[in-house]
Amino acid sequence: MINMTLKSYFLTFLISFLGVITCTAQVGVGTTTPLAAFDITSTTDGLLIPRVALSATNVATVVTPTVSELVYNTFTSALGPNQVSPGFYYWNGTLWVPIASGNLTAWSLTGNSGTVATTNFVGTTDAVDFVTRTNNTEKVRVTSAGNVGIGTPSPAAKLDVASGVTTVNSVVNATGSINDFLQFNVQNTSTGIQAQSGYSATADNGSPTTGFAWVGINNSTFNYPTAYNVGVANDVSFVGSGQDMYVANANNTKSIIFSTGRATTPFFNERMRIRSDGSVGINSTGAASEKLKVVHSGAGNDAINAVNNDDNVGKGNAVWATNSNATGTSIIASAGATPPSVLPTTGAGISGSHVDGYGVYGSTGNGDPSNASHNGHAAGGFLLDNDNSVATTGSSAFAKLAGKDNASPNGILTAQNVLYGGYFQGGVSAQSYSYAGLKYNHTGAGAGGTDYKVIGNGVASTIILDENKMPRVMFCPEAPEVLFEDYGISKLSNGEAFITLDKVLASSMKIDEKHPLKVFIQLEGDCNGVFVTDKSNVGFRVKELNNGKSNVSFSWHIVGSRADSKDANGVINSEFENLRLPIGPTKLKQDVLLEKSNSRQK
Numbered sequence: 001m002i003n004m005t006l007k008s009y010f011l012t013f014l015i016s017f018l019g020v021i022t023c024t025a026q027v028g029v030g031t032t033t034p035l036a037a038f039d040i041t042s043t044t045d046g047l048l049i050p051r052v053a054l055s056a057t058n059v060a061t062v063v064t065p066t067v068s069e070l071v072y073n074t075f076t077s078a079l080g081p082n083q084v085s086p087g088f089y090y091w092n093g094t095l096w097v098p099i100a101s102g103n104l105t106a107w108s109l110t111g112n113s114g115t116v117a118t119t120n121f122v123g124t125t126d127a128v129d130f131v132t133r134t135n136n137t138e139k140v141r142v143t144s145a146g147n148v149g150i151g152t153p154s155p156a157a158k159l160d161v162a163s164g165v166t167t168v169n170s171v172v173n174a175t176g177s178i179n180d181f182l183q184f185n186v187q188n189t190s191t192g193i194q195a196q197s198g199y200s201a202t203a204d205n206g207s208p209t210t211g212f213a214w215v216g217i218n219n220s221t222f223n224y225p226t227a228y229n230v231g232v233a234n235d236v237s238f239v240g241s242g243q244d245m246y247v248a249n250a251n252n253t254k255s256i257i258f259s260t261g262r263a264t265t266p267f268f269n270e271r272m273r274i275r276s277d278g279s280v281g282i283n284s285t286g287a288a289s290e291k292l293k294v295v296h297s298g299a300g301n302d303a304i305n306a307v308n309n310d311d312n313v314g315k316g317n318a319v320w321a322t323n324s325n326a327t328g329t330s331i332i333a334s335a336g337a338t339p340p341s342v343l344p345t346t347g348a349g350i351s352g353s354h355v356d357g358y359g360v361y362g363s364t365g366n367g368d369p370s371n372a373s374h375n376g377h378a379a380g381g382f383l384l385d386n387d388n389s390v391a392t393t394g395s396s397a398f399a400k401l402a403g404k405d406n407a408s409p410n411g412i413l414t415a416q417n418v419l420y421g422g423y424f425q426g427g428v429s430a431q432s433y434s435y436a437g438l439k440y441n442h443t444g445a446g447a448g449g450t451d452y453k454v455i456g457n458g459v460a461s462t463i464i465l466d467e468n469k470m471p472r473v474m475f476c477p478e479a480p481e482v483l484f485e486d487y488g489i490s491k492l493s494n495g496e497a498f499i500t501l502d503k504v505l506a507s508s509m510k511i512d513e514k515h516p517l518k519v520f521i522q523l524e525g526d527c528n529g530v531f532v533t534d535k536s537n538v539g540f541r542v543k544e545l546n547n548g549k550s551n552v553s554f555s556w557h558i559v560g561s562r563a564d565s566k567d568a569n570g571v572i573n574s575e576f577e578n579l580r581l582p583i584g585p586t587k588l589k590q591d592v593l594l595e596k597s598n599s600r601q602k
Helices: 002-024 503-507
Strands: 027-029 038-040 070-073 087-091 096-098 130-134 137-142 148-150 159-161 196-202 212-218 236-240 256-261 268-274 280-282 292-294 329-335 348-354 378-385 395-407 416-426 432-440 450-456 461-465 471-475 483-491 496-500 518-523 530-533 539-544 553-562 572-574
Touching: 450 572, 483 496, 518 530, 539 553
Parallel strands: 027 038, 148 159, 280 292, 329 348
Antiparallel strands: 070 087, 087 096, 130 137, 137 148, 196 212, 212 236, 256 268, 268 280, 378 395, 395 416, 416 432, 432 450, 461 471, 483 553, 496 539, 518 553, 530 539
């Protein structure tokens, strides 16, 4: 009876349940009005999903799982890409996919809060690269070694950006707004002697040592010997090993400005400027009319210091200046307070002027007479060339100032030292030449040589003007010896007169038996005639013949040898008294000239 009753109840429930399904196609548990295909309603209990111990996300575990099948995993597997931990998972046909729990253990598309940086992160927990994609194409990769690649799956540096073929010019574009430096900052914390910090760009066919450009700074102990790393500690460098290096301002009205810093504002102190017209100013803004303008106002320093250390003959020059204008001047030099710039209208190679000092000053060293290696040198040289070609040696005029030489008078006799203040030569074939301020040793016999004011192969002469203001030449008498002369007038007194020589003149004359005083008397009245006696360095006596007692006037003329010049110790400085037709100095040879290529003018 009981079994029949239970069977009756079950049958009744089943018929009713099937009736509901058949009629409504919905199942309700705890409700007679289900709102879905399966509606469970309860205020005290929940839905208990099957609990399964999964071993990995890529292992089915459940027998024949169906897509969208839901389980609650109770197992924590080992770390790895397929790790599982307790929580809800659904089957997507290939893998078990975790479902975010109530405390949002997964990252939300709308952001997360309450995260802890040491435990909450986006990334991997194993040695597998972290990759981000767009349009299912890799865009950024963080390798397990810590390198970041943008546009490359194998970054070779901490940040490796590969733009590939692009329509924009910039690989990296950074913007910001701050009333101070906005910069990329690179610091190398190594203290090694090769350590540097900076930025490098490499050509498409270059390498880290060729075809590159570098800008940066070295460290405090820098001592790297490689050729392109030049400098001492904490030097800033801009180095390239490609071909041409370009520094350009594309604005055709603006300049490239080089500055040094200082501690107060403005922090940049302009030192050099390259203007858009190509002119350069150093400590000056420059001007279009001056391709290079250098301004310096400090005392004792140089505006320009040009040095050439090439010691090969005829090679480099410290300064090369050329002006191709027919009446131009290559170098105009002026000095002093508000100095004038003086130059000839026909042009010049160098034009110098000074308010109080020298317009042009030249100096040469090692001019000691014993220094044979510097024979032919002078502080200044001047040449009037016949044909404007150094390939030929002909000249119309030639001069040297403050020089020395050593030459044989005829190419056979012993060469003698020649020290001169000036040497001047004129003429084309048979030149006239003369020395001024000359010291010359005629014999080299131990004396100091002879001093000459002017000596040469021409004649001593002067110019006077005639009644028509025409210049007329007067010539000086010349002698084979070095002589002094004097003239005077006197008068016999009772047939006798003593003439006292000028003391200054007498002290410079050599009067002895070998060098007698020559006296010439011209009577200016009638008497028996006169003779000269008692000649000495004091004077001479004139007496009338036949013991006459006349009182007539006369004029006298004396000629005597010039005495040698000696110093305070009696050493001869210059020979005079024994010279008679000595062998003199010959012409100086012109310097061998070099002509630089005119291509330097371009």
